[in-house]
Amino acid sequence: MAAELSKQIKEALDEVIILEPKKSILQLGMVRDIEVVEGRVNVTLSLTPLSDSARESVEERVRTAIEKLPEVKEVAIELVELAPKEMNEIGRVIAVMSGKGGVGKSLVAGLLAIALARQGYQVGILDADITGPSIPKMFGLKARPMGSDKGILPVETRSGIEVMSINLLLPQEDDAVIWRGPLLAKAIMQFWDDVFWGKLDYLLVDLPPGTADIPLTVMQSLPLSGVIIVSTPQDLAGMVVRKAVHMANTMHIDVLGVVENMSYLLIPETGKKLELFGKSKGEDMAREADAPLLGQLPIDPELAQLCDEGDIERYNSEAFIAFSQAFTEAMSSKE
Numbered sequence: 001m002a003a004e005l006s007k008q009i010k011e012a013l014d015e016v017i018i019l020e021p022k023k024s025i026l027q028l029g030m031v032r033d034i035e036v037v038e039g040r041v042n043v044t045l046s047l048t049p050l051s052d053s054a055r056e057s058v059e060e061r062v063r064t065a066i067e068k069l070p071e072v073k074e075v076a077i078e079l080v081e082l083a084p085k086e087m088n089e090i091g092r093v094i095a096v097m098s099g100k101g102g103v104g105k106s107l108v109a110g111l112l113a114i115a116l117a118r119q120g121y122q123v124g125i126l127d128a129d130i131t132g133p134s135i136p137k138m139f140g141l142k143a144r145p146m147g148s149d150k151g152i153l154p155v156e157t158r159s160g161i162e163v164m165s166i167n168l169l170l171p172q173e174d175d176a177v178i179w180r181g182p183l184l185a186k187a188i189m190q191f192w193d194d195v196f197w198g199k200l201d202y203l204l205v206d207l208p209p210g211t212a213d214i215p216l217t218v219m220q221s222l223p224l225s226g227v228i229i230v231s232t233p234q235d236l237a238g239m240v241v242r243k244a245v246h247m248a249n250t251m252h253i254d255v256l257g258v259v260e261n262m263s264y265l266l267i268p269e270t271g272k273k274l275e276l277f278g279k280s281k282g283e284d285m286a287r288e289a290d291a292p293l294l295g296q297l298p299i300d301p302e303l304a305q306l307c308d309e310g311d312i313e314r315y316n317s318e319a320f321i322a323f324s325q326a327f328t329e330a331m332s333s334k335e
Contacts, residue, residue: 002036005071009034009041012065016058018050020146021156025058027122028153028198029087032080039073041066046082048150049196055079084151084196090124091201092225092331094256095218099243101209104261104297105230106134109206110312111297112228115324117159121201124154126191127165128218129208130184131177136167140310144168151194159313164195181213188217211247219251226254226334228294228327231285232262233277238285245289257294257330258286259323265299273298292330295323 013031014024025031025045033044043062047055059077066075096109109125116123127135136142139161145152145168154162166187167173179187197203205222207215218224227248231241248255260282264273276299286293297319306312 005036005039005041005069006034008069008071009036009043009066012069013043013062016061016065018054018058018153020143021154021162022160023156023162023198025062026199028196029089030058030198032082039071040076041072041074042076042078044078044080046080046087048081048083048087049147049153051146051148081150084194088197089199090197090203093203093205093222094225095128095205095207095215095222095227095253096230097207097215097227097244097248098209098230099211099240099247100231100237101132103209103230103232103237103241105129105209106138106206107303107307108228108230108259108261108297109204110135110138110307111315111320111323112327113161113202113204114159114313114315115320115327116202117161118324119328122160122162122199124162124164124197124200124203126188126195126203126205127163127167128188128191128205128214130166130179130187130214132208133165133167135163135206136165137173137310138307138312139163141165141168142173147196151196153196157313161313162197162200164191185213185217188214189221192222211243215244215247219248219253224253226256228256229258229285229289229291231258231260231282233260233275233279233281235278235281238281241285242288254334255289255291256334257292257327258282258289259294260285260296262299263296292326294326294330295319297323 014026016025035042063075096105098105113123113125127133139157141155143155147153154164264275282293282296306315
């Protein structure tokens with residue numbers, strides 16, 4: 001009986017939603033314990049990131065939701081203060097990287113997050129490109145993160161992807177972040193340590209180009225499950241991208257796969273693939289990385305327009321579906 005009532009209580013608490021991000025207190029890891037003894041229910045909550053008024057509202061809604069259950073005789077709620085790291089439950093942390101700038105790392109990170117969300121996973125994006133963030137723009141995010149002096153809550157996209165980016169904290173989205181390396185690395189660690197991500201199946205880290213401060217900080221300090229390497233067909237890009245592969249190998253980080261972006265332009269009238277930047281080198285890059293080729297993404301004017309309009313979550317194409325399936329297969333092989 002107690003087990004069945006505990007199940008009903010969890011279902012009831014899953015309906016208690018925090019306004020931003022629009023997640024239940026269960027998904028955000030705010031329900032720390034449920035104890036049922038002869039119809040008496042003791043619930044332990046951590047509402048640390050919420051304001052005082054929001055805490056009172058959540059506590060009242062929790063009490064009301066549980067008291068409605070027919071087997072419940074009494075409800076006691078205990079509040080505990082926990083840091084984000086104590087509340088977060090993150091399954092896999094995957095970095096998207098490249099030694100070269102302008103190859104589409106943020107685009108690949110965004111598309112991968114969308115693909116995972118469509119499969120029913122809880123997904124977050126940590127935008128580690130502090131000086132050149134583009135994730136909020138692609139997803140049309142303008143809301144500022146909510147929180148308290150104990151930490152902040154990420155902003156949620158239309159499809160439920162949690163995002164934390166420096167651009168969400170700036171007065172204007174085109175304000176420049178002019179910081180030296182140590183400050184950049186500290187910001188990344190704050191996004192990891194001080195953000196209430198809650199329960200996520202995947203946290204994707206969108207890295208800036210290069211192999212310097214931020215990629216090094218992420219590889220040394222975050223519990224990475226692996227990295228995805230993004231490249232383009234040009235020889236120059238390939239040469240620089242190989243540096244990222246060598247960095248991952250040196251740091252003993254698994255390369256989960258390679259994505260070749262801007263691989264071709266599809267001519268709608270004929271269906272012909274025009275290789276604007278030369279013959280594809282995706283297979284060669286994957287072999288060098290000793291990892292699967294996850295996708296060859298085309299130059300797609302529709303995708304570019306959706307990103308400019310902040311509506312990337314509407315995107316779909318055969319290449320995108322193939323990329324999503326290849327990533328799922330690659331992760332299944334790691335289990």
